[in-house]
Amino acid sequence: MVVNILVGLGVALFGFVLQTAMGGINRKIVARVQKRIGPKWYQEFIDIFKLFSKRSVSHGWIFDFGVIMALGGIIATAMFMPVTANIIAFEGYDNFFIFVYLLAVGMLGMAMSASGSGNPLASIGVMRALTTMLAYEVPFMIVVMTIIKLTGGTSSVSEIAAFQQIAGNNWFIIALPLGGIVAIISLMGMLGKKPFETYIAPAEIASGPMVEYGGKQLGMLFVMHEITVFIEVSLFIHLFLGGAATLGVYLLKYFLVYTALNLISSVYARFKIDQVVVFFYKWPLFMAVTQAIIAIYLGWVI
Template sequence: MNLERLLVTLIFVIIIPFLGIFLGLLYKGFDRKITAMMQSRIGPPWRQPFRDIRKLFMKETIIPEGAVPWVFNGAPLIALAASLIALLYLPLGPFEPVMEGFGDLILILYLLAIPAVAMAMGGLASGSPYATVGSQRELVLMMSYELPLAIAAVTIAWRFETFSLGTIASTPVWNLVGPVGALGLVFIAVALFTVLPGELSRVPFDQAEAETELAGGLFVEYSGRNLGVFYLAEAVKLVVVGTLMIALFFPHNLSSWVSFGGPEIYGFVILELMADIAFFLLKLLVIIFIAVSVVRVALARFQIDKASYFYWVPMTLLGLLGTVLVVMDGAII
């Protein structure tokens, strides 16, 4: 690796976390605004999450008596760090993953699991019965949605014969399969779309927080800075899962269809780059709108056993069916 590459990587490693947090909070704000508008409310302004964060960081951080302080304080940091690291391994729009070559899809799957485990750890360490129940639910839910998620990831990787996200994102997977495989991919995409609200703990899969049942569940004892960090982790996770979805299924770039021309810097055409970034942000917004906002307002919270059943039986079967179709398609070709 030459020095220039190292320098660029370092700069990106510093910039991307801030960008991730900013985008996450921005999309969280849009999600809240759109949700409110769909419920015929005016809703908070889109910059409300930024204000929330500012306020949370100003507030006192209380550590309950029954808590294990180092786990209780460490859990939010682990959750945030894991989500931010995951962002480094994901292709953001027209850019290759910053850490391309150091990790792949499997690593992403593990990094996605860490925030959930950290939240459960923090909940268990806070010593409140509500948080304990919430943590148990979070773990059960995590075990449930991992199955369809893993199936989707493995199928895509099998088609590309690599786990490298850079390679996967360079060509839309739809171009590699025939009509039967495309149908299979639709099934897998649907299964993965249902994983998104579970991954982000939003209704109908917000059993771990379940405001009316557990009064905030695993976050019940968290306050001030710790809660703020969890809030940031959730916001970043929103971008991470959205980007993963884009990388696996919709890595299309505007520049591959339309040519803009114009000046170039480091081999990037400026206009095309800007168009691609805008297109990426739009794709992210659409995915969040469909998988988070609409689902969140159109469904009631499931009981935990029914949520598990939903992932383990219908969604896993759907994913497996998709896999079989994709494999069949490969055999035909």
């Protein structure tokens, strides 16, 4: 048990280091797209360590408690995440719904802390974040439902990945092309990449939920954010890109997915929040349901 917990914490730490490095590299790549030089690839590490060393302000106990709950919830979620077929802390318990809902504990903690700061901009940001969540989550879950049904009924993330590695089975992004597109769009929403960046919107609502933070609280939320991105991108890799047999393949897939999303996002402008909702409930939901019906009832899977 202790070993499993240590492996789990190791996965969380790995996720943090990996995503922070990837984030730095991607800042460089996006800078080149925009004809800038960009910061050093380890700039994000420097930022986080700087924040931890600074003295901060606190707006009351819920402000601090929410941050702890946020980071705690996300670390707990990351502990269940399989990295490759062999690197997994709790085998058999990596249920898809755990990721969706345990992630929500962390989000709730952060939302609570942000609202507890008493800044209306933070509350507006939280409102937008939750509304965005309502938009992207439903189409995504319909697609995942199709996947669970097609694998013969397993919602274990690592088993879904293993299913795609069996000869004769395609990756689900190929097997379910419509669903794959929906998943990519939903993933952009989850990561808060443009055009779904509405809840951060630095120029409009001063970074939304993050507006009041500084010092170690902001540092912890940065760590939380990096691990969240790691969880979401990993979910996508395992569910749609056939998982990873070795760590090298995993790193390659991770880099490709995250960079591709960043490149897409670097050429878009921001949606308004109601546009986000209308967008997701128009095409992605329609495509997800169509995909579910043709895959489950008609059996048309590539």
